[in-house]
Amino acid sequence: MQxxxxxxxxxxxxxxxxxxxxxxxxxxxEKFSLKAMDGKIEKRSFNNTQHLDFSIKEGKNIGSFSxxxxxxxxxxxxxxxxxxxALLMNNEEENFFFxxxxxxxxxxxxxxxxEFETLDKEQFLLDLEKAAYTHDKRVKKVIFxxxxxxxxxxxxxxxxxxxxxxxxxxxxxxIYLSVEENGIIKTASEFVTFxxxxxxxxxxxxxxxxxxALKKLNPIAIPSGKYKIVFENExxxxxxxxxxxxxxxxxxxxxYSKLGDKLKQKxxxxxxxxxxxxxxxxxxxxxxxxxxGYPSQNNVIIQNGVLQTLLHNLRTAHKFGxxxxxxxxxxxxxxxxxxxxYIENGNLSKDEILQQTKDGIYITNLIGTNAGYxxxxxxxxxxxxxxLIKNGKxxxxxxxxxxxxxxxxxxxxxxxxxxxxxLMPNGCGSPTIAVKPMQISCN
Amino acid sequence: xxxxxxxxxILNEALSTGxxxxxxxxxxxxxxxxxxxxRKIKSSTxxxxxxxxxxxxxxxxxxxxxxxxxxxxxxxxxxxKAALGIKSSKKDISFDLRDLELERKHQIQKPFENKSKKExxxxxxxISEYALNASPLVCKADAKYKETTRHTLLANxxxxxxxxxxxxxxxxxxxxxxxxxxxxxARKNFGGLxxxxxxxxxxxxxxxxxxxxxxxSRLSANLCPSGRxxxxxxxxxxxxxxxxxxxxxxxxxxxxxDASVMCGxxxxxxxxxxxxxxxxxxxxxxxxxxxxDDEGVKTQRKILIExxxxxxxxxxxxxxxxxxxxxxxxxxxxNYTFAPTSRxxxxxxxxxxxxxxxxxxxxxxxxxxxxxxxxxxxxxxGEFNFSVDKAYLIENGKITKQVKGAKLIGSGQEVxxxxxxxxxxxxxxxxxCGSTSGRIPASHGQPTIRVRNxxxxxxx
Numbered sequence: 001m002q003x004x005x006x007x008x009x010x011x012x013x014x015x016x017x018x019x020x021x022x023x024x025x026x027x028x029x030e031k032f033s034l035k036a037m038d039g040k041i042e043k044r045s046f047n048n049t050q051h052l053d054f055s056i057k058e059g060k061n062i063g064s065f066s067x068x069x070x071x072x073x074x075x076x077x078x079x080x081x082x083x084x085x086a087l088l089m090n091n092e093e094e095n096f097f098f099x100x101x102x103x104x105x106x107x108x109x110x111x112x113x114x115e116f117e118t119l120d121k122e123q124f125l126l127d128l129e130k131a132a133y134t135h136d137k138r139v140k141k142v143i144f145x146x147x148x149x150x151x152x153x154x155x156x157x158x159x160x161x162x163x164x165x166x167x168x169x170x171x172x173x174x175i176y177l178s179v180e181e182n183g184i185i186k187t188a189s190e191f192v193t194f195x196x197x198x199x200x201x202x203x204x205x206x207x208x209x210x211x212x213a214l215k216k217l218n219p220i221a222i223p224s225g226k227y228k229i230v231f232e233n234e235x236x237x238x239x240x241x242x243x244x245x246x247x248x249x250x251x252x253x254x255x256y257s258k259l260g261d262k263l264k265q266k267x268x269x270x271x272x273x274x275x276x277x278x279x280x281x282x283x284x285x286x287x288x289x290x291x292x293g294y295p296s297q298n299n300v301i302i303q304n305g306v307l308q309t310l311l312h313n314l315r316t317a318h319k320f321g322x323x324x325x326x327x328x329x330x331x332x333x334x335x336x337x338x339x340x341x342y343i344e345n346g347n348l349s350k351d352e353i354l355q356q357t358k359d360g361i362y363i364t365n366l367i368g369t370n371a372g373y374x375x376x377x378x379x380x381x382x383x384x385x386x387x388l389i390k391n392g393k394x395x396x397x398x399x400x401x402x403x404x405x406x407x408x409x410x411x412x413x414x415x416x417x418x419x420x421x422x423l424m425p426n427g428c429g430s431p432t433i434a435v436k437p438m439q440i441s442c443n
Numbered sequence: 444x445x446x447x448x449x450x451x452x453i454l455n456e457a458l459s460t461g462x463x464x465x466x467x468x469x470x471x472x473x474x475x476x477x478x479x480x481x482r483k484i485k486s487s488t489x490x491x492x493x494x495x496x497x498x499x500x501x502x503x504x505x506x507x508x509x510x511x512x513x514x515x516x517x518x519x520x521x522x523x524k525a526a527l528g529i530k531s532s533k534k535d536i537s538f539d540l541r542d543l544e545l546e547r548k549h550q551i552q553k554p555f556e557n558k559s560k561k562e563x564x565x566x567x568x569x570i571s572e573y574a575l576n577a578s579p580l581v582c583k584a585d586a587k588y589k590e591t592t593r594h595t596l597l598a599n600x601x602x603x604x605x606x607x608x609x610x611x612x613x614x615x616x617x618x619x620x621x622x623x624x625x626x627x628x629a630r631k632n633f634g635g636l637x638x639x640x641x642x643x644x645x646x647x648x649x650x651x652x653x654x655x656x657x658x659x660s661r662l663s664a665n666l667c668p669s670g671r672x673x674x675x676x677x678x679x680x681x682x683x684x685x686x687x688x689x690x691x692x693x694x695x696x697x698x699x700x701d702a703s704v705m706c707g708x709x710x711x712x713x714x715x716x717x718x719x720x721x722x723x724x725x726x727x728x729x730x731x732x733x734x735x736d737d738e739g740v741k742t743q744r745k746i747l748i749e750x751x752x753x754x755x756x757x758x759x760x761x762x763x764x765x766x767x768x769x770x771x772x773x774x775x776x777x778n779y780t781f782a783p784t785s786r787x788x789x790x791x792x793x794x795x796x797x798x799x800x801x802x803x804x805x806x807x808x809x810x811x812x813x814x815x816x817x818x819x820x821x822x823x824x825g826e827f828n829f830s831v832d833k834a835y836l837i838e839n840g841k842i843t844k845q846v847k848g849a850k851l852i853g854s855g856q857e858v859x860x861x862x863x864x865x866x867x868x869x870x871x872x873x874x875x876c877g878s879t880s881g882r883i884p885a886s887h888g889q890p891t892i893r894v895r896n897x898x899x900x901x902x903x
Contacts, residue, residue, distance in 0.1 A: 045507040068494055367821075383828030404900065
């Protein structure tokens with residue numbers, strides 16, 4: 001059955017059952033992937049799937065059921081399950097569908113650029129692999145080169161009159177490889193999103209990945225202790241992604257953020273401005289509305305070190321007497337979704353930060369990040385890769401490290417902010433960041 | 444789920460451009476989730492996932508296509524489109540789809556529908572209540588329950604027709620304790636291939652109080668010291684280190700691509716002679732068990748390491764071709780949206796001859812990592828790092844102060860060689876393992892073991 005026809009039937013069936021408030025979230029996903037290895041296209045993959053979430057509001061709660069198989073026979077099950085889920089919950093705070101008539105902002109997204117359409121993708125990956133082997137004989141193995149591209153379309157329609165839809169296209173490519181010298185094996189990866197000319201240059205991408213891995217060779221050990229830390233921009237963006245939930249009102253109510261009573265208080269170094277900006281031109285998470293259909297707006301979370309707001313969905317905003325920020329997930333989810341979440345640029349170059357730090361550790365990568373963070377306390381202890389900073393310059397690679405601290409203290413301890421903001425595909429972004437000494441252990 | 448004639452037609456369409464093997468995987472999974480917190484039924488969600496994945500091989504290259512538009516026309520169209528990715532000369536392949544006989548070991552006793560969602564939610568509320576009543580410092584208890592029923596069909600051009608149905612349930616409790624502005628959390632779960640009998644014969648109060656006690660005791664724990672020291676790793680989820688730092692390196696996914704430190708090491712001494720380890724997908728009702736793998740091969744109990752010697756890899760059909768080895772029933776995927784590959788099921792270090800108490804008594808100074816958190820390892824070089832959820836100092840053969848924030852770092856090869864005591868108290872835990880073919884249920888296990896000289900990353 002065609003999706004539109006199914007949605008119409010589900011809509012009518014819901015109305016026929018006198019369901020007061022309901023919502024249909026529909027999405028369609030197409031993806032095409034290639035993987036190259038050993039001079040061949042090892043894997044070609046594609047898909048075409050659709051997904052529907054049906055939600056019902058009963059009393060104060062919203063219950064939902066998710067389904068991929070859009071066949072008429074499933075309609076009774078979908079309605080029954082959503083209703084049963086809604087009636088079962090007994091939360092006291094009210095949940096909402098969004099139905100106000102609002103203007104939606106125009107957002108600019110142009111990724112990938114048009115050159116991508118004419119790119120010979122298979123040849124590109126083979127060239128990328130070859131370029132890595134050619135670049136340095138210490139390349140042990142190009143583990144894979146990959147390219148993924150896709151199209152995603154979503155629509156929200158509800159009984160309050162909301163009827164919005166949008167679509168995005170996206171593309172990623174990259175290389176993952178290992179290098180070996182004196183029995184030491186190190187790995188590195190590099191990715192591109194085909195939004196600038198250099199992303200189409202296999203030699204350039206391969207060279208970056210190989211150089212990244214080579215720098216990790218011949219690592220040395222250092223004694224465990226406290227060291228001044230400079231985080232590479234990409235690495236601090238990763239850290240933001242791992243710990244960003246402290247800025248979510250939904251986490252705060254779950255006792256996984258301690259910022260609930262810190263509004264208008266200083267929680268970070270003076271120079272910090274942190275935003276969640278879904279309107280950013282060409283951001284990876286740029287969007288005209290959130291998962292609840294609420295119009296997007298730029299939210300300044302921290303300004304000059306002072307906490308301005310947490311991020312809310314319709315439910316948390318109502319519960320805590322705040323204005324919605326357009327960070328809902330939808331489908332009856334209680335959580336908050338981030339968009340382009342980043343620290344605004346400061347005015348120092350990376351080199352100036354290294355010079356001012358003089359001696360310390362330059363952290364380039366956090367590893368094993370699926371564990372090591374206690375959201376309840378804010379304590380973290382992550383595996384890491386990094387380099388010694390000696391006399392203001394990046395020096396030897398270091399053996400595997402752990403870096404430990406507390407996220408709330410870290411925001412206060414930021415000392416220097418770079419002017420090299422880097423946004424990552426997960427939506428998080430940061431410039432180079434220098435912080436006061438942190439606890440480091442080295443294998 | 445699909446008609447045999449249609450499946451044969453799909454497979455033939457998939458082979459039309461010269462593929463030498465084709466398969467279709469069809470999955471229909473019903474999921475229910477419940478979450479109670481703050482004495483409320485906070486969330487109840489459910490969903491139905493139904494779709495199919497088609498895979499075609501041409502030597503060691505392959506095409507994977509999936510869809511959830513399950514009508515005949517679209518399935519044939521998907522097979523045809525997938526076949527366009529193969530550019531070879533058509534092979535003369537004929538097959539007759541025959542039912543694969545399976546020993547269906549994990550039949551459940553009490554179907555999920557025997558109780559209403561409300562009755563299950565009330566049980567969650569009761570379990571949370573036990574935790575909240577355990578100590579005035581416990582300020583939050585979140586109970587989560589998940590049940591899934593997964594029906595699968597795998598049919599391929601070797602003539603395999605394998606249908607299976609697995610019910611799986613998991614109960615998870617998370618508590619938070621608070622004192623003097625310090626907040627600490629703890630968690631624990633139990634689960635397996637069970638229906639509602641999952642909850643029977645268990646002391647749920649003891650389970651909840653145990654989790655509560657863990658979050659309370661962390662409040663007064665000191666920061667863990669850093670440096671190299673002997674580490675005694677507790678049983679059960681302690682096996683996560685073996686899973687991550689050795690198990691993944693034994694998956695053909697990495698070995699076949701020369702991307703594992705374990706390449707070419709079959710028959711070699713890779714661990715201390717005290718170490719014998721298995722991957723066993725056949726354990727009755729265990730969390731990671733399956734009857735047949737996701738490419739139609741019956742599962743088995745595989746010895747990975749015997750007295751320190753590497754005996755077997757986990758081999759899937761495609762990587763088996765690269766390695767010249769037969770698949771051994773370990774190919775898995777999260778759902779139809781992933782192509783399958785070699786993965787672990789229930790992976791554990793087998794019992795040794797020491798006792799837990801002997802190991803502690805014989806350790807002069809070190810850390811006792813009673814409960815591990817998660818972590819990760821790089822199969823390419825074996826480097827790993829893990830956090831420890833609950834740890835103590837060992838001083839003069841005795842467990843003394845509790846410490847927090849401990850992290851273990853090192854390389855898998857080194858740790859395996861440095862295991863010098865293995866106890867006899869092996870148990871399995873429930874976990875979710877994320878890798879190339881998605882997130883799958885997997886058990887880790889081990890008895891208490893001692894590892895000499897690991898780097899402990901602490902916060903002081």
